[in-house]
Amino acid sequence: MSGQGPRGHGPMTAPVQKAQNFGPSARRLFGMLRVDLPQLITVLVLGVFSVALSVSGPKILGEGTNVVFAGFISLQAPAGATQQQVVDALRAEGNQEQADMLAAMDFVPGAGIDFERLRWILMAVVAVYLFSSIFGWLQARILNGIVQRAMHRLRTQVEDKIHRLPLAYFDRVQRGELLSRVTNDVDNVGQTMQQTLSQVIVSLLTVIGVLVMMFVISPLLAFIALVTIPLTIVVTVLVARRSQKLFVEQWKATGILNARVEETFSGHAIVKVFGHQREVEHDFRDENDAVYRASFGAQFLSGIIMPAMMFIGNLVYVGIAVVGGLQVAGGRLSIGDVQAFIQYSRQFTQPLSQLGSMANLLQSGVASAERVFELLDEPEQTPDPEPARTVSGDASDLDFEDVSFRYTPDKPLIEGLDLSARPGSTVAIVGPTGAGKTTLVNLIMRFYDIDAGRITLDGLDTREMTRDDLRSRTGMVLQDTWLFAGTIRENILYGRPDASEQEMVQAASAAYVDRFVHALPDGYDTVLDDEATNLSVGERQLVTIARAFLSDPRLLILDEATSSVDTRTELLIQRAMVRLRQDRTSFVIAHRLSTIRDADLILVMESGAIVEQGTHDELLSTRGAYWRLYNAQFEGAIDDDDSEAASRESTRM
Template structure:
């Protein structure tokens, strides 16, 4: 039975490193993106310094036109000090002015042109960098989806028996989509932010080490805030994506079984369970976002505090003549550029944590234990005759619950073998072992004398046709569904021939589009019994050497069942057939009937000999006969 996935503590460092490792094949694109990022950041960091020079030119013109012409800058400053204007004299020493001259608009225009070109080039490099990052991320996610798809094909049936389909689907879709969003939004932003911090820090120290030290004073506080909040948010992101998987599993089950839910009046119970799981997802998601959402306002507060400190100290520096107004203006811009990336990195922390939580769930799927690899080369017999032997076979689904112990039996080519017994006796398990859906714990199963463990699974299953009690149709036409069991390019006439042999043709002719009628697993225009007939036709078209029918007529009405029994008797000719039956009246003509109880073979023989033995089979038959009499009454 499927169960909720275990919520493991997140190995943030290990999973994050592994996620980055997925980007390794995109090294060329990422290297190009990094170089473009460096160029873009370098130009962006240069911009405020250039604009600060333009500010100094404008202020120099405004001050210079009020000074007497024909004197030097030093002389003008001495005259101002002589008149008690020492502060203005200090300001003159920081400006590129010419006494008696106004604003040099040509020089200002040239500086502004340089600034425009710098920012335009930075924007162009940023655009190209974003394109390369997008290419790298999409290629990485594309490859991860391929890895998941290939992994699902290598997982044993036992994995899916223990997992909800919606949970597996959530890992293959929602979690990978979340990884894509995380990489797309955070990868370039984090690199850009880190480079911006380093570049801005270098420029700030170049302008004035004192103000740079003031700007750095708030960094430890920023780190403490981001770290403390991030640690509290991380477990909530793990719960959020685990709850998403559980909710998807419930929705998938309720959607596929909505008819059954309505028949038994379980809508209220289903809605209540959905509400509980939705509330759990809401609570986990709310806590994750609420806690991580504290990072940005906290970082903004720290950034504003840094801005105030720089403005005060910078003003004092200008007043003392240590810095020009343009330099302080550039520094204030740098302080914003310095705090903004830190805030962005902190704000991205919740996104990164969510993405790494999803990555761990995907990696858990990729690390799941796979089925044993097929032997190389395969030892399949050239021609399958159909002799099947179970030799002292033992098997159990759970280690502490034995099911089949020391089972031995031989089925000769062309025989029809019926397997009967109460629920849980191990009937379907025999078929699962024959198909290698599960591997035996001990003993072996042979096909024409060859151990099936030495035969490739695909090659083995290509020689076996199987019809399950639970029908499955994919979205497509009836003809396509029947032809699913045959090689590509099978003529339509063969499809029709198989349909006639299994009495599918009789109801297909009544449909408006005939064999081109579109159906899916939900049924649509065909009944449950007709869906079963289509799956039987699919198996017969494959012309297998061995037929496995697991309660194949359980959903068919009595009249159709008689027709199918006749068709199967004709098509079983020359084929070894295993029939798992619940209604014993359908297997009277079987060559061999195996009676199983608690995983053990308790009786075997024909219908008449087993009735005469008055054992387990006779008790089953009598019980069904009495049940039929009660129903008839």
């Protein structure tokens, strides 16, 4: 591609940015859910009901255990005696601990197990867990909708952002890196929110509910269980602080690896032709190893959390079992309460363990969210004016008035350029590589905004128009063809989707697509693959030219459009161009000067400036820059004086 600037230097990887802090990124991520606040409140209410029913289950089951144990004890006591008589007899025998334990129970000596009461208790447990599950299912269903809508909005924001980014961004960032952010990172964010939100709500409510029940049963045992919380926080913070950096590095390395794979696959033939398979494999191994090291380190460190939580939970379980047993023996707790408390201790440590293990997933998701937010925070192209102005439908008078432009502030490219192009005229732009030819076209299309001066269409500054309005009047054929996966018909109709079949065929005939398309098995319905490899390079170029024909533009830009076709096809295309250029303003960028001999005006550019302009014959007669370019192509040699002059020109560039 001609012209200085990022595109002239090939693809570049975006510079590594310092990751945002975990806290701000997480708040921004979950702040995306504010629009669904009523549904979130519903989720919270359902969660409260679900957890409240769930945590009441062990207490009810504990009552069932008390009924069974009391029935068993009653069978050991003499029938006809009262509970108080049995207790007093034990005290008289010196069995103080057994007496205290039986005194705290409610039983009738000799009555056995009260199965009627036990039946109602078990039915209550079944009902409690059933309704808890129903509320939990409703909560999960609503929450799933919230997360999916949030991801839909995020993808929409990313898509809209891409359309608002300036061309300079795509010159700077590799496609594979951008695709990684748009696909891998967004998907990872969605999975993180889907898995963490539900667990966080349920786990936090469970911790609160269980904690309340534990204090109701035994404050002493509850304080023992509370030891879990500070230990959990300490372990989680220590591990998360070290693993967060590795998760950020993991997703950055994944983006770089994806960029390498995309670049290698798209240029697979070139890699093989020049024998660079080993270099490519070596680079892939290095970048794959970087992903492995970052992923292994992040997963290993974050994976420590769950075993650590389980170890802490087991220690607490032992403490509760020992102290609870002593309290049962002393008559201060029933055996059913201890059983319920042990269940609560498991329910208490389990959500804490889940919260700790979720730090693994959350860190990975926030690292991906940072990369997506970096894309969303990129500087955008200047917005279209409001209200925008427009020109008549057949406008095609184009003028450059003292235009200046540079890609970087310290490197001037185009300075004080004046140029006029009228309807029906063809303006050819020639010059050495890097002279600014394609840059000139990019300025016409407003892919870049000029730094000074004006570009006008029928006297109206193009910056006062919307970009869509300006570009809808322009047809463009690039040297690098772009066809999407679809039929040849669909690719041609891309220029004007509402065109009729007859208009499409006329455009295809004008571009000589009709000459080869009938030799294909399905004609215009032939399906092209992603790279359109089932067409030759020249045939792909003809399809893009037909697409430009169909769009019926007022401004026509051909950037080396015939460079990929054979000489005979080039001659046919030139004849078609004569018809196409009637009443239109045409700009032709060409290295092969034979294609622009009939141009109404030829501009010779060097270092961003127009050094010569005129017709083909006029420029040859001056024996200047155009004459040197012409001789270099058609005579194959330059004399010594011309060689020195060319060298001086090259040095200035």
